[in-house]
Amino acid sequence: MAPMGIRLSPLGIGVFCLLGVGVLYHLYTGSLSSRVTAFLLGERAPAAAPSAVDLRELLAVSLLAAARGGVEVKRVRESNALNEKVKSKTREGADERMTLGDQLSNRQMYYLIRNAFPSLQINTEEQLDPDSQEPISWDRSIPTQISELVPQQLEVPAESITIWIDPLDATQEYTENLRQYVTTMVCVAVDGNPVIGVIHKPFSGFTAWGMVNVGSNVKARDNYSKTPKLIVSRSHAGKVKEVALKTFGNDTEIIPAGGAGYKVLSLLEVTDDNQEQADVYIHTSYIKKWDICAGNALLRSLGGHMTTLRGEEIIYTGSDGNEGGLLASIGVDHIALVQKLSDKFPDLDKSSHK
Numbered sequence: 528m529a530p531m532g533i534r535l536s537p538l539g540i541g542v543f544c545l546l547g548v549g550v551l552y553h554l555y556t557g558s559l560s561s562r563v564t565a566f567l568l569g570e571r572a573p574a575a576a577p578s579a580v581d582l583r584e585l586l587a588v589s590l591l592a593a594a595r596g597g598v599e600v601k602r603v604r605e606s607n608a609l610n611e612k613v614k615s616k617t618r619e620g621a622d623e624r625m626t627l628g629d630q631l632s633n634r635q636m637y638y639l640i641r642n643a644f645p646s647l648q649i650n651t652e653e654q655l656d657p658d659s660q661e662p663i664s665w666d667r668s669i670p671t672q673i674s675e676l677v678p679q680q681l682e683v684p685a686e687s688i689t690i691w692i693d694p695l696d697a698t699q700e701y702t703e704n705l706r707q708y709v710t711t712m713v714c715v716a717v718d719g720n721p722v723i724g725v726i727h728k729p730f731s732g733f734t735a736w737g738m739v740n741v742g743s744n745v746k747a748r749d750n751y752s753k754t755p756k757l758i759v760s761r762s763h764a765g766k767v768k769e770v771a772l773k774t775f776g777n778d779t780e781i782i783p784a785g786g787a788g789y790k791v792l793s794l795l796e797v798t799d800d801n802q803e804q805a806d807v808y809i810h811t812s813y814i815k816k817w818d819i820c821a822g823n824a825l826l827r828s829l830g831g832h833m834t835t836l837r838g839e840e841i842i843y844t845g846s847d848g849n850e851g852g853l854l855a856s857i858g859v860d861h862i863a864l865v866q867k868l869s870d871k872f873p874d875l876d877k878s879s880h881k
């Protein structure tokens with residue numbers, strides 16, 4: 528009989544003893560004691576550093592970022608207050624322009640991704656003012672088109688990821704009000720390989736995305752011409768026409784167009800008005816990785832290729848520049864194209880076509 532007339536049931540004693548053993552075990556292993564200590568000291572428990580990131584989440588946030596950036600791009604263009612500046616010169620001496628559209632889109636896109644994934648490496652074209660951060664957040668929802676395609680998490684180590692953002696591709700054409708060429712782009716590279724690409728057209732609302740080995744919302748066309756129609760830069764042409772005509776013949780059709788994103792879309796079956804079609808995209812001068820990474824991932828997700836003119840894969844880590852020119856194709860023999868180029872230009876090297 529217990530004191531003061533309380534009777535302890537044997538079951539109650541058993542449960543109490545088990546709880547006691549559990550508490551002692553947690554204290555011993557330290558997990559509870561550290562949490563109790565943190566609580567007593569008023570500390571917030573540190574969030575576990577996420578060492579793995581779900582690629583489905585990265586695709587979802589990339590789509591949202593491209594769309595949010597696009598809203599700014601469109602709004603600024605429609606306001607007609609572009610606040611255009613020359614920020615620098617290209618190696619060839621052309622003006623590199625930047626507008627309020629580039630800057631505001633950059634801020635939205637960068638902080639949306641940065642706030643959702645603070646530990647990831649993000650490389651974006653425009654500079655950010657650390658004093659005016661954007662308190663934008665992502666609700667972590669994954670669109671059904673993605674979750675249906677990939678029901679399971681696709682985890683990769685956070686350290687393996689590099690994100691490339693082009694907040695406004697075809698700035699030159701944007702300033703000329705050639706709206707069809709303008710895109711916003713996000714790319715996710717894993718160990719330097721382009722894996723997720725998003726290209727969004729702000730003025731039509733069209734978006735193309737692809738994830739390598741997973742799928743895409745667009746397709747390659749059914750047919751590509753054996754005498755390829757080439758698409759090239761209209762504002763940073765360099766020696767591309769000379770190279771194109773000498774390689775593919777003087778009768779080759781060449782389409783000058785703005786934007787690296789736009790030119791990749793021209794190789795695909797795209798249900799968007801104001802989108803020309805071509806068979807091969809060639810660029811002979813220097814170009815930055817944020818201009819080409821999304822298109823590279825998108826093409827790869829559909830079985831296409833984007834390489835240097837020499838056929839080398841482009842690695843999306845480290846320096847932001849691509850030196851070896853660009854050759855992009857799908858549905859044709861890419862190696863044969865590389866061979867054709869090097870037959871005509873045996874001395875084609877990293878510096879000869881800037």
Ligand SMILES: Nc1ncnc2c1ncn2[C@@H]1O[C@H](COP(=O)(O)O)[C@@H](OP(=O)(O)O)[C@H]1O
Pocket residue numbers: 617618619652693695696697698699759760761762763764784785786787812813814815818
């Ligand atoms: N020689 C060069 N040097 C630097 N950037 C270049 C370049 N050629 C093209 N680009 C960039 O690549 C993108 C597509 O160019 P183009 O329309 O001439 O094909 C543009 O991106 P932005 O508009 O994002 O700056 C442009 O600035």
Ligand SMILES: [Mg+2]
Pocket residue numbers: 693695696697787817818
């Ligand atoms: Mg660009």
Ligand SMILES: [Mg+2]
Pocket residue numbers: 629652693694695696697698
């Ligand atoms: Mg840009």
Ligand SMILES: [Mg+2]
Pocket residue numbers: 623624652698
């Ligand atoms: Mg630019």
